[in-house]
Amino acid sequence: MLSDPKVLRLLELLVERKVSALEPAFAPRRDTWVSYPFAEAELGADPAYVTQLLEDLHRLGYLDRQFAERVVFCPACNSQDLKLVASCPKCGSQHLTRLTVLRHKNCGYLAPESEFQRGGERVCPKCRVELALVGADYERLGGRHRCASCGELVEAPVERWHCRACRRAYDKGDVREQVMYSYLLNKAQLARLRAERIPKARVREFLTREGYEVQESVRQVGRSGAEHEVDMLAVKRTGPLEHRVVVGFASGEEAVDSEEVVKLYAKAYDVNAQDTILVASPRLSAEAGQFAAHYHIRVYNAEDLDRPDSPAAR
Ligand SMILES: [Zn+2]
Ligand SMILES: [Zn+2]
Ligand SMILES: [Zn+2]
CATH class of the missing domain: 1.10.10 (Arc Repressor Mutant, subunit A)
Structure with missing residues (x-):
């Protein structure tokens, strides 16, 4: 993928x-x-x-x-233009008004808060006792509705969705x-993509554009008889001539050291490559850079592959 x-x-x-x-x-x-x-x-x-x-x-x-x-x-x-419509379970009217209901604990009388108001005090309309403490004397039952059509005190209105687009109505679950x-x-993959996949894809793209046939992770038997795993092998044939490029990808905590350069050189030499490229992630150390120059290895730092002078951008 x-x-x-x-x-x-x-x-x-x-x-x-x-x-x-x-x-x-x-x-x-x-x-x-x-x-x-x-x-x-x-x-x-x-x-x-x-x-x-x-x-x-x-x-x-x-x-x-x-x-x-x-x-x-x-x-x-499929319209999202839906409206949740509440109606009275007894008469079907949508004309509901919200009110707070109180219950007198002593006598159990239940009514809208307004019925308990007597001047500045709360008095039970049934037993005429004054209610002082919420929790102790009376309970506040919160959201109820009064149906303006039939007068019913509604605890759970019937709720249905109405579609404004096609005017159909549905039960709540429908x-x-x-x-x-x-x-x-993903954060962890981000680091890996930066260090490996993206540089690889860039180099592959570049070499393909230059007319090379590119293979990744190939086994090659060298002139010495030793078998090598080559990260990327690019081959271009022009008539009887074959130009082989070995590309190595190496990464280090802070920088890639000279050992990687030497290993890649030996491998490229053994498999008879005319050109060698090292892609170092995040970059090559200064000392390793001198080795690479000595062995005529072209170096790209993964962190630079986005720049305009990188091989992928040329
Ligand atoms: Zn009603
Ligand atoms: Zn009462
Ligand atoms: Zn609809």
Whole structure:
């Protein structure tokens, strides 16, 4: 998957922080509900392909998935323009007004707060006792509704979704819902992509453009009879002539040291390469740079591969 230059390009954009995350958009279609406009434009692919790809990249650990939004929409016309309508369970009227209900603990009388008001005090309308302490004398029961049509004190109104677009109505559980995720680059993979995959892809792109046939991780038997694992071997044939380039990728905590240069030189010499390239991540040490110059090894520091004079940009 990562050998696909477009996929790598997408990850690069995340690495370079041109975009911080791939954000979803609700876009109902025959095959998917979610769209990732940025990724689709970059990849030139349709939403179903991109949604699957992002999920795969998440599964492989390259992308982290984050909850973005939960959308509810009309099962008939896909509109999100829904309104939750509450109505009286007794008469069906939507004319409900919210009120706070109190309950006198002693006698159990339950009524809207306004019925308990006597001047500046609270008095139970049933037993005429003054209520002083909430919790001890009386309870506050919070949100109830009074139906203006039939007078019913409604504890749980009937709630239904109304679609403003197609005017259909649904029971509360009958609308469709879709959870959407955004994707971010995984932090650990970010470091790896920077150090390995992206430099590799850049060099491969460059050599391919120059007419080379490029193979990665190939085993080659050298003139000495020893077998070598070559990170990248690029071969260009012009008539009877064959030009072979060995590319080595090395990384170090802070810099790549001279030992890597010597090892790569010996390997390239043994497999009869005319040119040798070393890609050092993040960079080559000063001493190793002198070795490389001595052995005529071309060096690219991974951290510089984005610059305009890098081989990939030329
Ligand atoms: Zn009613
Ligand atoms: Zn009472
Ligand atoms: Zn609708």
